[in-house]
Amino acid sequence: xxHHTLKPRQYLILGLVSICAPLGDTCLSxxxxxxxxxxxxxxxxxxxxxxxxxxxxxxxxxIGFFASYLTALSWADLTxxxxxxxxxxxxxxxxxxxWLHEPISLARWAGIVLITVGVGFxxxxxSLTERPTGPDPAAAPALTGEEHAR
Amino acid sequence: xxxxxxxxxxGVWTAAGMIAAVVLxxxxxxVLTAAAMKSIGDLDEIRARTGLKGAIRAVITCPLFFAxxxxxxxxxxxxxxxxxxxxxxxxxxxxxxxxxxxxxxAARFFLHENVDRRRWASAVFVCVGVYLLAH
Numbered sequence: 657x658x659h660h661t662l663k664p665r666q667y668l669i670l671g672l673v674s675i676c677a678p679l680g681d682t683c684l685s686x687x688x689x690x691x692x693x694x695x696x697x698x699x700x701x702x703x704x705x706x707x708x709x710x711x712x713x714x715x716x717x718x719i720g721f722f723a724s725y726l727t728a729l730s731w732a733d734l735t736x737x738x739x740x741x742x743x744x745x746x747x748x749x750x751x752x753x754x755w756l757h758e759p760i761s762l763a764r765w766a767g768i769v770l771i772t773v774g775v776g777f778x779x780x781x782x783s784l785t786e787r788p789t790g791p792d793p794a795a796a797p798a799l800t801g802e803e804h805a806r
Numbered sequence: 807x808x809x810x811x812x813x814x815x816x817g818v819w820t821a822a823g824m825i826a827a828v829v830l831x832x833x834x835x836x837v838l839t840a841a842a843m844k845s846i847g848d849l850d851e852i853r854a855r856t857g858l859k860g861a862i863r864a865v866i867t868c869p870l871f872f873a874x875x876x877x878x879x880x881x882x883x884x885x886x887x888x889x890x891x892x893x894x895x896x897x898x899x900x901x902x903x904x905x906x907x908x909x910x911x912a913a914r915f916f917l918h919e920n921v922d923r924r925r926w927a928s929a930v931f932v933c934v935g936v937y938l939l940a941h
Contacts, residue, residue, distance in 0.1 A: 665850075681889075681894060682894065684889055685889050693891075694887065702886050702887065705886060726843055726849065726865065729840050730843045730844070730846060730849040731849075733917075734840035734909055734917060735913045735919050735925050741902055752895040753895075756894060758895050760895055764938065767899070767938030770931055770932075770934055770935035771903050771931065771932050771935035774927070774928045774929075775906065775928050775931070776928075777927055777928045777931070778924060778925050781922065781925065782920075785920040
């Protein structure tokens with residue numbers, strides 16, 4: 657059972673969570689903005705979009721994000737792991753500005769900074785909720801009584 | 807309802823609806839996934855004991871995981887739809903940040919996580935940040 661401080665390898669996984677998601681989102685945006693407008697009357701166009709190169713690359717990156725994210729969730733609280741993605745907002749802003757050439761106003765920059773500072777608080781706290789343990793500490797993380805690892 | 811990217815900017819409520827769809831489906835997915843991963847246990851330890859295949863098997867034999875993936879897939883297509891009409895620099899930070907807030911509430915009540923003052927303060931910062939982002 658992990659304690660409340662993370663090992664360097666675990667920080668590396670949180671880093672992957674932060675980086676893969678914004679890169680994937682940027683690829684998705686690049687792909688979707690170059691497609692004709694999609695209407696709710698033709699939702700299947702969204703499925704076809706999945707097979708275009710930019711969207712496929714975005715999906716590959718998001719799969720990398722998801723693998724890291726699942727690993728992180730297995731040893732840290734959801735409310736600890738999610739803020740790790742906040743740094744991704746800065747990366748999204750930089751990619752949007754310099755790669756997609758979207759305008760970023762000062763207010764948006766301020767918002768991005770504020771979000772990052774806000775979630776920085778969370779990172780300084782414990783990574784896992786202390787739970788009152790019964791006789792079998794291995795049972796402590798079970799929240800819903802569902803499947804356990806063999 | 808027909809939305810077209812040829813229209814310069816969707817209305818505020820339309821944009822809010824697109825982002826809300828991403829946030830709500832994403833929150834359901836993430837809470838279910840987190841519950842699944844906590845019920846499975848530390849993946850690093852499982853992988854050390856049974857290898858990568860064992861870790862993958864532990865994940866894909868958990869029903870809660872698939873419930874989470876279903877909602878995350880829903881969130882993904884909602885995101886694709888939103889990206890077709892709105893700027894990435896609005897959609898990505900706004901949906902990610904609002905999801906953080908809704909997740910803090912959901913984690914407190916459904917996962918019984920210790921969402922302390924530090925984490926609530928973080929949620930407030932994020933809300934203000936999203937407000938600024940929307941301008």
